[in-house]
Amino acid sequence: MSLRTTRRQFIQGMALGAASLALPMTGAVQAAQMQAIRYGGSAWLGHYPAWLALKKDYFKEENLDVSWESFGTTSARVSALLSGNIDVAVTAAPAALSVMARGSRHFAIIGVPENFGRVEGLLVRDGIEKLEQLKGKKIGVTFASSAHLLVLNLIEQAGMTPGKDITVLNVPAPELPAAFQSGQIDAAAAWTPQFNAIKAMPGVHVLADDTSFELYKEYGVTPGPDVLVARTAFLKEHPEAVKRFLKAYFRANEQLKFRPETAVGALTELTKLSETDQLEMIKGADWYGAQEQVNLLGPGSKYIDGLQKLAEIMVGFGQIDKAPSVREWVDPTYL
Amino acid sequence: MQDIRRRPDLMLISSVSVIALLLFWEAACRLQWVDPLFLPPPSDVFARLAGMWDEGVLFDHILASARRVMVGFAAATALAIPLGIFLGTSQRARAAFDPILSFLRPLPSMSWIPLSLLWFGITETQKYSIVFMGTFAPALLYVIEATRNIDPLLIRAARNLGTSGPQVMRHVILPASLPQIFSGFKVILGLSWTCVISAELVAAKEGLGFLIMNGKEFFQTDTVVLGMALISVTVLVTDVVFRFVENRVLAWSR
Secondary structure, rough: OOHHHHHHHHHHHHHHHHOOOHHHHHHHHHHOOOOEEEEEEEEOOHHHHHHHHHHOOOHHHHEEEEEEEEEOOOOHHHHHHHOOOEEEEEEEEHHHHHHHHHHOOEEEEEEEEEEEEHHHEEEEOOOOOOOHHHHEEEEEEOOOOHHHHHHHHHHHOOOOOEEEOOEEEEEOOHHHHHHHHHOOOOOOEEEEEEHHHHHHHEEEEEEEHHOOOOHHHHOOOOOOOEEEEEEHHHHOHHHHHHHHHHHHHHHHHHHHOHHHOHHHHHHHHHHHOOOHHHHHHHHOOEEHHHHHHHHHHOOOOHHHHHHHHHHHHHHHHOOOOOOOOOOHHEOOOHH | HHHHHHHHHHHHHHHHHHHHHHHHHHHHHHHOOOOOOOOOOHHHHHHHHHHHHHHHHHHHHHHHHHHHHHHHHHHHHHHHHHHHHHHHHHHHHHHHHHHHHHHHHHOOHHHHHHHHHHHHOHHHHHHHHHHHHHHHHHHHHHHHHHHHHOOOHHHHHHHHOOOOOOOHHHHHHHHHHHHHHHHHHHHHHHHHHHHHHHHHOOOOOOOOOHHHHHHHHHOOOOHHHHHHHHHHHHHHHHHHHHHHHHHHOOOHOO
């Protein structure tokens, strides 16, 4: 081996070495530039878009480093948002309205993921065709949930009084199928997956779902619609990152809407459902794309009027003290 | 506490410290040092108290919890006293029960909720059972210890004087162990209140635990603080009642 060859090899080797060092460093710099966003989720279908965007690398493609924090309850998730432990989350609107009613300006509504009105409702045994037939009977529902609000509203619509004409029992969501099957309750108000489990029992049918809620026909608002919320401080500090987050988020929503079968594999990792059940779950909800957000959240939106009415209904049931001016918490500027 | 009640100067210091704390707390909220959503001012808590009083629902919550505590506590102690005395006086019985007791003792009342829901359904019995299961094992241990701590000389002396087994039980063991049993049951009564809160966190529609849980769900932190304050006040009141009963039943031991 000549000296000349050795020198050339040495130079080539150095160049290769430098390149091999530089490549990961470029990656590290890029990673350092990626905006970190902490998302609060759970296995509930309202979190499917964020999970899908995470698993399909839609966030990464937008140069976002999104981390997933799991929470067992909506109130725990909202509490984490209020205390600054997460930046973005999907929450049931009643929880958001409850915080707004306290005057908190910690977050803003920046999107609406879906409408799950057909997988939440009141289930009864065959033979019961009208709510009036439940007079003197027991309805089991998880208190402080959207299904609870639905039950109270349905009873009121039927001209009856909850607690007086119909007994409304507080049953934890996971216990509802067993309580219904054992006859401890005559009707159960539940949401998916317990809704599907009870519906699958023989001799059971849906007496009313969220589309029977008094605000649905006029405003398209169910008793507990999901809303995408973000911390106000985070919105102010990282407006561009939020825009990129929404771009990736609604890309996932479009996938759920138009190509649900391509989302099943990623989602079963989160929900542990069978592929068939998972596909049914996705198809059970109406997924809103980026284009629909303007109609939902923009000026003069009927949807926001519906949320305002929802707050007033919550005041009527003593769940919140006063109805907040919902529009003040809506910020569609990042769409 | 008794010293404080007897001395007006100490009573004054205690009252001033409470008022100072409330004023500081109110000021901290009004001056926005703390977010009222995270810690509501005392004035909001009092306003909530007045509102619920006017609605007539406050007593329903207190009575529901008090009833659950009393039934669960009474059932646990009624079973713990005879069984504890029996175990305290018999080494063999103690050897038989000890493993079971060691298994039951560390279990928090919350851990019984899933099974109790299956066994008793969504009923009041389910809530009584949570209080019972959370208090029975510690109550039993107090009774066993109280029985074992009796001076054996007293029992031997009674037997030497020709008393029968039941007479020894009635005239020696029971009176000698009762003061310690009562002291232990005061602690158990406090424990019953923590158990009832667990019981009411799930499948309840009234009670102080439900009040706290429901307040939490709707971010009514003033309701949460009110529920907490009511638990403390109710425990203090039941403690006073318990002391009154203790003074009557154990007047001879003073």
